[in-house]
Amino acid sequence: MVLEASLASLMVVWSAAGSMAASPEVTVPPAASEDPEQAALVEGVEVVGRRGAAKVPPETELDAADIDALGAYDIGEVLRRLTERLGPGEEPMVIINGKRTPNAGVFSGFPPDALVRAEVLPREAASLYGGAPGQRVVNLVLQRRFSSRDALAAGGRPVAGGTSSLNGDLRRSAISGNDTHQFGARISRQTALRAGERDRGDLSQGDGGRLTLRPRVDAAAANVAMTKALGDWLGALSVNGQTRDSRSVARFGADVGEVRRVTDSLGLTAGVSGDAMGWSVQFGLAGQASRTREGGLSSSRSAIRSISASVAADRPLFELPAGPVTANLSAQVLASRSTVETDVVRRSLSARSEDARITLSAPLARRDEDGQDGYSIGDVRATVGATMRRTASAGGEGVDAAVSWIPRQGVRFNGLWSTSSESVADQQRFEPLQYGAPTVVFDFRRGEAVEVTPILGGNPDLRPPRSERSSISAFLGPFTPWSLAGSVDFQRFEARDGIGALPALTQDVEAAFPERFRRDDQGRLISIDRRPLNIRSTSTETLVTSVSLALPTPPEGPAPRGTSLRLTLNHTWRVRSAMLLHERLPEMDRLAGDGGGVARQEIGVQLDGRRGRWGVNAGARWQDGYRVRRVSGRDDPGDLVVDPFLSVDLKLSLRLNAVSSAGRTGEATGEPRRGRNDLQLDLEIENLFDARPAARLGDGSPAPGYGRDMQDPLGRSVRLVLKRRF
Numbered sequence: 226m227v228l229e230a231s232l233a234s235l236m237v238v239w240s241a242a243g244s245m246a247a248s249p250e251v252t253v254p255p256a257a258s259e260d261p262e263q264a265a266l267v268e269g270v271e272v273v274g275r276r277g278a279a280k281v282p283p284e285t286e287l288d289a290a291d292i293d294a295l296g297a298y299d300i301g302e303v304l305r306r307l308t309e310r311l312g313p314g315e316e317p318m319v320i321i322n323g324k325r326t327p328n329a330g331v332f333s334g335f336p337p338d339a340l341v342r343a344e345v346l347p348r349e350a351a352s353l354y355g356g357a358p359g360q361r362v363v364n365l366v367l368q369r370r371f372s373s374r375d376a377l378a379a380g381g382r383p384v385a386g387g388t389s390s391l392n393g394d395l396r397r398s399a400i401s402g403n404d405t406h407q408f409g410a411r412i413s414r415q416t417a418l419r420a421g422e423r424d425r426g427d428l429s430q431g432d433g434g435r436l437t438l439r440p441r442v443d444a445a446a447a448n449v450a451m452t453k454a455l456g457d458w459l460g461a462l463s464v465n466g467q468t469r470d471s472r473s474v475a476r477f478g479a480d481v482g483e484v485r486r487v488t489d490s491l492g493l494t495a496g497v498s499g500d501a502m503g504w505s506v507q508f509g510l511a512g513q514a515s516r517t518r519e520g521g522l523s524s525s526r527s528a529i530r531s532i533s534a535s536v537a538a539d540r541p542l543f544e545l546p547a548g549p550v551t552a553n554l555s556a557q558v559l560a561s562r563s564t565v566e567t568d569v570v571r572r573s574l575s576a577r578s579e580d581a582r583i584t585l586s587a588p589l590a591r592r593d594e595d596g597q598d599g600y601s602i603g604d605v606r607a608t609v610g611a612t613m614r615r616t617a618s619a620g621g622e623g624v625d626a627a628v629s630w631i632p633r634q635g636v637r638f639n640g641l642w643s644t645s646s647e648s649v650a651d652q653q654r655f656e657p658l659q660y661g662a663p664t665v666v667f668d669f670r671r672g673e674a675v676e677v678t679p680i681l682g683g684n685p686d687l688r689p690p691r692s693e694r695s696s697i698s699a700f701l702g703p704f705t706p707w708s709l710a711g712s713v714d715f716q717r718f719e720a721r722d723g724i725g726a727l728p729a730l731t732q733d734v735e736a737a738f739p740e741r742f743r744r745d746d747q748g749r750l751i752s753i754d755r756r757p758l759n760i761r762s763t764s765t766e767t768l769v770t771s772v773s774l775a776l777p778t779p780p781e782g783p784a785p786r787g788t789s790l791r792l793t794l795n796h797t798w799r800v801r802s803a804m805l806l807h808e809r810l811p812e813m814d815r816l817a818g819d820g821g822g823v824a825r826q827e828i829g830v831q832l833d834g835r836r837g838r839w840g841v842n843a844g845a846r847w848q849d850g851y852r853v854r855r856v857s858g859r860d861d862p863g864d865l866v867v868d869p870f871l872s873v874d875l876k877l878s879l880r881l882n883a884v885s886s887a888g889r890t891g892e893a894t895g896e897p898r899r900g901r902n903d904l905q906l907d908l909e910i911e912n913l914f915d916a917r918p919a920a921r922l923g924d925g926s927p928a929p930g931y932g933r934d935m936q937d938p939l940g941r942s943v944r945l946v947l948k949r950r951f
Contacts (some may be wrong), residue, residue, distance in 0.1 A: 233425060270458060279320065279346055284347045284710075285310075285710065286344050287343040293337065300337060319895065320362060324364070324540075327460075327508065335398045338371075339368055344364040353551055362526050370401055371398065375398070384915070393412050405450075420663075425934055439939075440471045442471045444470070446467040450462070472484070484519065484660055487519075488517045490514065525657065527657035533558065535556065536557075547591040552585055553582075570802065578648045580613070581612070582611070585608065585610070586606060589606065605628070611623065612645060614646065614647070626642050626694060643693070646691045648689055649687045661681045662677050662679075667749070673929055677753050683757070690723045693718070694718050697714075703775075708773075710773050712766070712771045713771075720760075728821035741758075761807055764801060772938060776790035794830050819862060840877070850867055876909045878908075907946035912945055
């Protein structure tokens, strides 16, 4: 029923498209805009050459009011919220003012009102900007001039008590054309949550309730970022440092003791971009160093150092009747070294990788805007790419192809196919071994719930994964004054030696990876090694549907300035999810419950609104129930049946006038202006209805380990945030 509802919503978008196509298009000149970045109409002629425009028109655009309605503290949070709206998938590529930059992360710490607009580009834009095939591209357009000093103070705790958090943030930001700078400093503290502060039955026996369900964490960080015009070129530099001190009480077997982990890290990125011999070129250099010291149940010292250099270039090669053929070239060299030292052994590992990629994008047909050339199939663009990889242990390659078709305005179709052999990320290989927070799992072998301390860290023995991906998608909109838009995307993915987490504990999983599970002399489970591993093969097929709409805000009317309301719904339907852990084991159908099981459906809803001084942000996530089979291939009374789960988050915000701001801003109507020096108060409630995961056994009896505080000891949490510009 949920799938039918989502597809029905998409049909509403299609119907709206047909209605718009059947009606003559009428352009209504808007009221004069005070924003010089906005498009204008002069005697019926629209000026579309806005500063920061991308190479292709956006699929979705957020203006100043939409960005402010997100309730974000910085541009990095704006990007995270946009990623949520796009649905599941990889992180988007970020460009600034319509162009690639050496390091777009330089701008992530700026306030959201440093943005004029944010644009989500169609999938074919990735080939024009050198992104991965099918990768989404987000264009951030900055103000010409901007200056601010901002502060944030926040505190929160669960309604059930036991732990609390405090954090503060200071930053200075400025933009003057291409010259920008930003400085930020952050400090935070989270107190420990102990097992004795929650109802955990007999799971905490033997440790006096001292075991920490959440560690005490003290952290501090600072960053400096800047860009500078160097003649016709643009330079970018960022430096960030962080220290983190984590203290917990853990149990490993019969031993219970304190674990302290201190990590210091320092990162630097630098780059330049500009034009040379007809090419748009970017050079980048990045370095990262971290040091970790751990004491308590185990004692170790580790260090990771890495450095990378990259270059990217693109230019039009030649003209076809439909437009220019564009080439994108990129290459990267990465070297890293990891050292781990304990009381009995010292180990050093080195790694090096080299990557090179070429992409050609060609327009095959162009839509006839005036209708003078007769019948036109619309805009068609094809892209082909190839990647070469080499590491110290192995080599790899990849090829991909994509095609986009726009038969008419507001209707897009995309197809993608790629195959590749990937390299292994340094963090997955070299991250130091550590103990994670205690986790309650259901042990199928003994039919009981146990609390274990997971082992985390990297796995230097990981093999490079190989994968094949294909997808076909359609996007409709935006149509009607409500900016109604929708998309449907069918994705197919297959991988061999894919890198992933250990599946949920079942008898099959333990039989496939016996070295990952440790039991005492009585057979009681005491530890699980959850470091990443290679899974022999995986195969998934997924249908993702999305629908969004926005409240129309006419230039003139009773609504206060800054009124905005946007609703987005994403629905994920897993058609197939299969996994082969080892060649000697049969393939596992995860949708049926094999190998840990997985939910067939998920729904995400995001609502962002602002009216005058008030703002609301709400998000809901629903996950379908699923089965975890004790033994693959058949249902059993001892199986675990997980109930559907719904979690809702809510944030309310209120802007309070500074005492001296009324005369300066002229807010006689009570309407705030953008970039105000007001105090903003946010009330954030996570897990509004205090929902907790629930499950039963296959025979209908209660499942051990799913009491109220077992799987989620925090529950509903409240956070109060004060923001001020000064």
